[in-house]
Amino acid sequence: MTTLVRTTLDSALGAIEVHRGGHGGPAPLVYLHSAQGEGPGATLLEELAATRLVVAPLFPGFGDSEGLQHIDDIEDAAFHILDVLDRSGLPQCDLVGTSLGGWMAVELAVRWPERVRRMVLVNPVGLYVSGAPISEIFGRRPSELAAELFADPDYPLAQLMRAMDAMEADPSQIPFELVRPILQSQAATAKVGWNPYLHDPKLPGRLHRVTAPTRIVHARQDGIVPRAHAEAYAAAIPDAEIADLDGAAHLAVLERPDEVVKLVLEHLGD
Amino acid sequence: MRFFSFHLMPYPDLPPDYDGPAWITCPNEFFDPRLGGDLYNRYIDELVYAEELGFDGVCVNEHHQNAYGIMPSPNLIASILARLTSRVRIAVVGNALPLYDPPTRVAEEFAMIDCISGGRLIAGMVVGGGPEYYSFSLNPAHARERFAEAHDLILRVWTEPGPFEFTGKHYKLRYVNSWPRPVQQPHPEIWIPGVGSLETLEFVAKHHYAYMGIPYFHISVFERMFTMMREACQKEGYDADPLQLGWLVPIFVADTDAEARRRYEEHFWYFVRRLLPGINISPPGYTSVRSSENIMKNAGTFALNLDSWDEVVDGQYAIVGSPETVTELLAANVERLGVGNLLGLFQLGTLPAAETKQSLELFAAEVMPKLRASFPGTELAAPPAAAPATATS
DSSP: OOSOEEEEEEETTEEEEEEEEOOOSSSOEEEEOOTTOOOTTOHHHHHHTTTSOEEEEOOTTSTTOOOGGGOOSHHHHHHHHHHHHHHTTOSSEEEEEETHHHHHHHHHHHHOGGGEEEEEEESOOBOOOTTOOOOOOSSOOHHHHHHHHOSOTTSHHHHHHHHHHHHTTOGGGSOHHHHHHHHHHHHHHHHHHTTTTTBOTTSGGGGGGOOSOEEEEEETTOSSSOHHHHHHHHHHSSSEEEEEETTOOTTHHHHOHHHHHHHHHHHHOO | OEEEEEOOOOOOOOOTTOOSOSBSSSOGGGOOHHHHHHHHHHHHHHHHHHHHTTOSEEEEOOOOSBSSOOOSOHHHHHHHHHHHOSSSEEEEEEEEGGGSSSTHHHHHHHHHHHHHTTSOEEEEEEOOOHHHHHHTTOOGGGHHHHHHHHHHHHHHHHHSOSOEEEEOSSOEEEEEOOSSOOSSSSOOEEEEEESSOHHHHHHHHHHTOEEEEOSSSOHHHHHHHHHHHHHHHHHTTSOOOGGGEEEEEEEEEOSSHHHHHHHHHHHHHHIIIIISTTTTOOOTTSSOHHHHHHHHHHHTTSGGGOOSHHHHHHHTSSEEEOHHHHHHHHHHHHHHHTOSEEEEEOSOTTOOHHHHHHHHHHIIIIIHHHHHHHSOOOOOOOOSSOOOSSOOO
């Protein structure tokens, strides 16, 4: 029995799949997912929903969310999320975002700081840090990527990604129903993050606008985003701190949900 | 039937111990500029020689940052050919429109080549290969949109009096007014190469352009592709002219079948094993989900998966043999595929100049005349009305 239920929100860009449930807490918690599209059925969200109202929209191109044809860049993404908050009746919320979703959370918070009470960013992208490049996520062998996304090579999704390598030579062997959502979500990620690569050159100059107390969670084994990015965010956002997490990599929200929930709730308070 | 000699201009000297991709990240320290100069001149000579041998046309194409084809600017080569030849059609197959910003550059350069050649240009337009979107850091999720918009702009440049203003999503130009204009009116013949994407087939059919099937797949893939193309034309209310269909295939001719294989096989494998790796990368959003499904179905027959010469022969990945064998195989396939343009890749991989020349000569003397007799007709029927210049699919 899950607490979150799937709902459909009518946004300016089309129908958006939103997973929503739970109650309590000082403010509703909005979760913005990574390029992995985690959300439906995620342990992390179920645990958060035990004490909070959780609202987790899927970005256009992910799940059944429509409107990707209207998204060209990260600014379109920020305006879309603002629209989702408005239509969900959320004048103010706590924002939690992972990786791509962390970037989108910050883009919202620099434009409309009053909409965000407190914020947690887990391994966020969004910045360019000289000498500390974000690893390539497009066109990589799934097995290589798995090693950067997960700390534990035996995590089920990591195993699945390694198995995909074997099917690479003949993709006709892979059922297309499995491939379709991956193609769509990768296209969505490319729309906002292909060039400039997973960052917004204007963002550093705007970070001073963030008013929400912000915690940046950095997983020590993250193979995608170096710690220097968490440091750059922490240095430029007025009220910010870094929380390091051991034994986790880029997709800590999937691999270590209990620890991430603890770090999130500790920062958001009850 | 029209006969074209197509050149990729491959780099034949990758270090033996290099086993990485030939695309995007293949270290350019492997490119020896002196050898490169020799190769360019040799390859140009091979194309010019095709005119002397009686071919109807020559083809060049565009690829960037790779060893598979060292021709980032096919327009440079085409302009040299325009001056060095006097009769053959010069097909640039094509310019990767989204890589030109603004794409009026393509309209201008193609018009220059058409002027210099006295109206012999065939204007190829292509989205660009998957690797190009890495090499240019160009957003693949915008590839189709940019292609469609650039195409509309170029057609307007050629067919509408300038100056005019163009306001698209990707290109906003206040004064469009190309000098020069093309000799061929209303515009040069347009070819679109493809690997079976439905959007591309529908686009080509709608505009009455010609579709060039890109090689390195099992022959059955081409058969499906050209059937789909004919169906797409029927949906537009007309029957496809065979000259709207082109089949690109590696060809090698020697005195006997055994000799042909003996002289050709190692060069073919260099091409497949050294130059193809990396070509098939498909960046996110580059192909629609609808087309991806179709393309994935064919992926297992891509030449990169070939293990043995028997598979090459069975799937007709290359047509190799005596003049009799090559004539017979080509005639059967031209009939089966219903194509009116044969685009032969006569030089491939490491195939040396002397071998290329001999094969071309044998083909021209002993294969081409027989096929010409079997498949007459070299004039493309004009579409019922001028193709619309601004409508997109």
